[in-house]
Amino acid sequence: MRYARCWRGSPGSHAMTVSVEQQVEQVASALDAAGLFFGHGTDNAFDEAAWLVLEACELDPSGDAIPWDQPLTGDQQASVQALLERRIESGEPLAYLVNRAWFAGHDFFIDHRAIVPRSHIGEWIPDRFLPWRTDRPAASVLDLCTGSGCIAVALALAFPEARVDASDISASALEVAEINIARYAVQDRVCLKRGDLVEGLGEVRYDLLVCNPPYVSDAIMDALPGEYRHEPALAFAGGASGLDFINRLMDQARDHLTDDGLLVVEAGSAREPLEALWPRTPFTWLMSENGEAVVFALEAAELVSSTRQSA
Ligand SMILES: C[S@@+](CC[C@H](N)C(=O)[O-])C[C@H]1O[C@@H](n2cnc3c(N)ncnc32)[C@H](O)[C@@H]1O
Structure with a gap:
């Protein structure tokens, strides 16, 4: 703000x-x-x-x-x-x-059960991720790692034609998401799911898969400002290099996208190790208003050709 x-x-x-x-x-x-x-x-x-x-x-x-x-x-x-x-x-x-946070132009309820909404991804939701995505209708959308539900609700508002699944491993975060979904009266189109990564999502394939995952490395976790220690650690902790969750997502995302689906992920401080580990993946890095480029977009077809660097 x-x-x-x-x-x-x-x-x-x-x-x-x-x-x-x-x-x-x-x-x-x-x-x-x-x-x-x-x-x-x-x-x-x-x-x-x-x-x-x-x-x-x-x-x-x-x-x-x-x-x-x-x-x-x-x-x-x-x-x-x-x-x-x-x-x-x-x-x-x-x-x-x-108990308030703004995200993608909307006002959300927030408390300690979920991290404070601030993902860069919010900058591109009102414009439906154009020009990185063609503006055909999106029938199915997934907000993976939904936390407070801010991305899921903003997606539901920007894509009125879509059904949105919003998934998280944290039951407490999902309670906050439920409050925000009710606040914007999108219960009929936003469905909360609880599970580890894509577990529990079944065979559904999404036109758009958006994710702001935990991506903070152990070293950066140790140095986070005090304010972050009031937020759930589960929302940040990405393991030694920050890539524990993102690597699993890169391995599994293709199976949950339609043939012309788009994957949008915030990689934050894990961008460098990610590019080093996935050298053949043609990441498109989206430039934020503050000059950072830490959110990537990948077409489903680009994921097919992705290969992780062997150890
Ligand atoms: C960085 S927060 C993002 C929350 C919200 N989307 C936002 O942008 O404000 C990451 C979220 O991932 C969830 N999470 C962590 N590990 C997970 C896992 N293995 N499977 C699903 N969700 C997970 C956390 O509970 C947290 O809500």
Whole structure:
């Protein structure tokens, strides 16, 4: 989430009251000074401060029309202070403290049972993965490793013609997914499944298989910022090189895709070891808004020719 700054004066220009703008500046300074990590919906102290203030003051947190000049009541200032203290003292992602996360333009419920939605994959869902996928209808779609269900719900909204299966090994994460599926009233088209990887999906072949898997290597796991330690480790841990799950998916994905199906996977920090281990696979790396290219797309036919490097 990004909040457009709207400078109309110095922070000291309203002598007697504290405006939203002044409060946001004060909170941003406190967040910066606390040395927190910003990566769960925002990527800097100002955006996180704006979100925190709007949530605490019960103002619209979507950023559509921020009332920068509005004076805050004493109760609102006290609420801001209380939420700021919780954020700093607990080190928890703000998303967990306010039970909200934005993904692909939609607002999701979130709590500790699932990781905070932030996959780069969300950038291409509203455009139905064009131009990497032809815009023919997608009858069947799979969100593997669904967590909070954010990708599955966003897919269901972007592909109104599709039936979406949403699978995860974690029963607690699936409880959160159920909440989000009900929130967007897509129960008739999104089906939750529990299982290890594609276990339990049967013989279905998908036109689109999307997956944000666990891909964090052991070494990176050890160095993750404190905020990540409030999220389920199962969502991150990808083994020694980060490829434990992705390798299994690469071996099995073709059997679950239609002949002209598309596989879209976030590989994150495992991109380099992945390319080294699968040198003949023609990965197409999708460029994110932040300049990272850590999500790949592969046509079903390209998977047929994929071969893992022998040890
Ligand atoms: C990185 S999270 C992605 C969650 C969600 N799709 C998102 O983007 O916010 C990875 C998810 O994979 C699930 N997971 C881990 N190992 C799995 C396995 N062997 N089979 C199926 N799901 C698994 C975790 O429970 C977690 O919800």
